Amino acid sequence: MELNDLERQRAEKVTRLQEANVAPYPHRSHRTHTTAQAIAAFEASVADGSPAPQVTVAGRVVSMRNMGKLMFAHIEDAADRLQLFIRSNDLGEDAFNLLKRTVDLGDFVEATGTMVRTRTGEISVQAETVTMLAKAITPLPIPKELEDEQGNITRFSAFSDIEERYRQRYADLAVNREVREIFRVRSRMITALRSWLDSHDYLEVETPILQPIYGGAAARPFTTFHNQLKQNLYLRISFELYLKRLLVGMYERVYEIGRDFRNEGVSYKHNPEFTQLELYCAYTDLYGIMETVEQMLAHVAEATLGSRQLSFAGQDIDLTPPWRRATLRDVIQQATGIDYVAYPDADRLRTEMRQRGYAAASDASWGHLVDTLLGEAEPHLIQPTFVHDYPVEISPLAKHKPDDPTHVERFELFVGGMEMGNAFTELNDPFEQERRFVQQGRAYEAGDQEAQPMDEDYLQAMMYGMPPNGGFGLGIDRLAMLFTDHRSIRDVLLYPHLRSRDQ
RNA sequence: GGCCCGCUAGCUCAAUCGGUAGAGCAGGGGUCUCUUAAACCCUUGGUUACAGGUUCGAGUCCUGUGCGGGUCACCA
Numbered sequence: 420m421e422l423n424d425l426e427r428q429r430a431e432k433v434t435r436l437q438e439a440n441v442a443p444y445p446h447r448s449h450r451t452h453t454t455a456q457a458i459a460a461f462e463a464s465v466a467d468g469s470p471a472p473q474v475t476v477a478g479r480v481v482s483m484r485n486m487g488k489l490m491f492a493h494i495e496d497a498a499d500r501l502q503l504f505i506r507s508n509d510l511g512e513d514a515f516n517l518l519k520r521t522v523d524l525g526d527f528v529e530a531t532g533t534m535v536r537t538r539t540g541e542i543s544v545q546a547e548t549v550t551m552l553a554k555a556i557t558p559l560p561i562p563k564e565l566e567d568e569q570g571n572i573t574r575f576s577a578f579s580d581i582e583e584r585y586r587q588r589y590a591d592l593a594v595n596r597e598v599r600e601i602f603r604v605r606s607r608m609i610t611a612l613r614s615w616l617d618s619h620d621y622l623e624v625e626t627p628i629l630q631p632i633y634g635g636a637a638a639r640p641f642t643t644f645h646n647q648l649k650q651n652l653y654l655r656i657s658f659e660l661y662l663k664r665l666l667v668g669m670y671e672r673v674y675e676i677g678r679d680f681r682n683e684g685v686s687y688k689h690n691p692e693f694t695q696l697e698l699y700c701a702y703t704d705l706y707g708i709m710e711t712v713e714q715m716l717a718h719v720a721e722a723t724l725g726s727r728q729l730s731f732a733g734q735d736i737d738l739t740p741p742w743r744r745a746t747l748r749d750v751i752q753q754a755t756g757i758d759y760v761a762y763p764d765a766d767r768l769r770t771e772m773r774q775r776g777y778a779a780a781s782d783a784s785w786g787h788l789v790d791t792l793l794g795e796a797e798p799h800l801i802q803p804t805f806v807h808d809y810p811v812e813i814s815p816l817a818k819h820k821p822d823d824p825t826h827v828e829r830f831e832l833f834v835g836g837m838e839m840g841n842a843f844t845e846l847n848d849p850f851e852q853e854r855r856f857v858q859q860g861r862a863y864e865a866g867d868q869e870a871q872p873m874d875e876d877y878l879q880a881m882m883y884g885m886p887p888n889g890g891f892g893l894g895i896d897r898l899a900m901l902f903t904d905h906r907s908i909r910d911v912l913l914y915p916h917l918r919s920r921d922q
Numbered sequence: 923g924g925c926c927c928g929c930u931a932g933c934u935c936a937a938u939c940g941g942u943a944g945a946g947c948a949g950g951g952g953u954c955u956c957u958u959a960a961a962c963c964c965u966u967g968g969u970u971a972c973a974g975g976u977u978c979g980a981g982u983c984c985u986g987u988g989c990g991g992g993u994c995a996c997c998a
Binding site for chain 1: 923929931932933934935946947948949950953954955956957958959960961966967971988989990991992994995996997998
């Protein structure tokens with residue numbers, strides 16, 4: 420370990436404790452109360468006139484005010500802070516002086532004593548003993564805080580360097596309480612999703628992450644290799660094909676929450692690995708899925724935030740069903756003035772787009788150009804909106820509309836200007852599915868690296884008969900962004916992907 | 923990948939036209955038995971991201987590299 424000056428001073432304090440026969444890292448704590456429980460116990464004793472409770476509390480030292488033979492400190496545990504009122508008289512001179520010479524901000528300590536109210540009215544522990552639980556060596560950037568009459572907290576020189584916060588998330592979490600809350604919200608949100616799905620007869624399953632053939636989405640995969648089997652493998656880009664095989668196997672409602680991996684650009688809304696919910700439901704279709712999604716997410720919002728209304732990027736969003744439904748054609752026409760149906764091939768659509776001042780890559784297929792146009796509309800889709808009826812070219816796993824073979828029964832869900840999810844009436848005709856795979860193969864050979872490879876085993880499954888069904892995929896990270904009002908996916912990932920830094 | 927911005931003490935930030943690298947907090951030494959951004963006195967701490975260049979002299983100007991942020995492209 421290479422230590423800087425401050426760390427060296429703290430390491431010396433470890434030695435000082437050892438010399439005084441005090442363990443700097445004792446095996447266990449003897450906490451009897453969390454800080455909140457200690458305060459509650461004190462208030463209860465005041466209410467019924469019983470003697471003030473004796474407690475042992477534990478936590479990280481987050482502030483200290485030393486006054487010679489008297490010391491005030493706050494400790495913080497997972498939820499709250501509590502003041503320690505430490506007097507030389509109560510501890511004994513030796514113990515008090517040792518504490519004074521060895522304790523730093525950031526250390527974990529335990530204090531035993533009686534709950535009291537100090538002269539300024541703050542509920543505190545009047546400590547009889549203060550024990551080191553874990554000496555911190557690297558100083559944590561714990562900011563000073565000022566709380567006004569209304570309880571508003573002003574922080575001074577808070578740890579705010581974005582890069583360091585991501586790289587050393589433990590330090591970020593330790594000193595920025597609101598960051599801890601983000602991940603509590605995220606966890607509640609996922610719990611609520613599971614609970615809703617479980618109570619609607621969905622079975623949670625797990626499917627392979629290491630796959631010999633990837634598929635189910637338009638994306639480039641990560642590749643890896645099994646040494647002993649000498650087998651090339653891909654990290655999954657979606658769960659879709661494995662989940663739909665389970666409908667062949669007579670489960671009617673299945674879902675999985677897990678990680679997808681896509682070997683693509685990193686941005687404020689893309690991380691190389693991200694969390695996805697996919698669900699499949701037999702005997703329903705795209706329109707049934709719309710209702711499922713509305714009900715589910717309205718429930719999740721209430722269970723997580725206590726409301727169906729939320730605020731994201733300065734805009735009020737209402738998740739109360741029913742949600743707006745609009746065709747892709749209408750949405751694009753409203754945003755760009757272009758009716759893509761009137762330009763049914765890539766050359767004509769490209770020309771029209773360029774005339775109207777939109778970028779259109781020379782090598783882009785018609786489907787990609789339509790997708791580019793959707794990108795123009797996306798930022799305007801603030802309230803929850805099901806954008807439905809997509810061109811078949813960019814939807815190889817969806818069933819076409821009964822009256823229009825050029826479009827499929829598919830929607831993408833947009834909220835807050837972000838794409839949140841994607842759903843189809845799932846294709847279950849093995850002959851049609853084979854033609855779509857062949858078409859994708861041609862696209863791949865033509866240079867589309869996101870085209871999906873043929874999956875013979877998936878076709879085999881479908882040939883045994885797959886019930887008509889609807890499926891839905893939801894970006895959990897993006898939902899977390901929405902629920903916590905953060906515009907960067909990195910803010911809702913505990914450990915976002917970052918480049919390695921030179922040592 | 924293109925373009926723009928950033929990187930200075932443990933943390934948050936200064937540093938004028940290119941002229942001795944500073945402050946607050948944290949740390950160390952003191953005073954102080956009801957403080958709460960405690961206060962007061964003294965004080966340690968720097969490869970200015972890295973490598974090179976221009977210059978008598980570079981945190982500052984130039985080139986390159988790294989990392990991050992933004993944006994465009996890509997990406998359902």
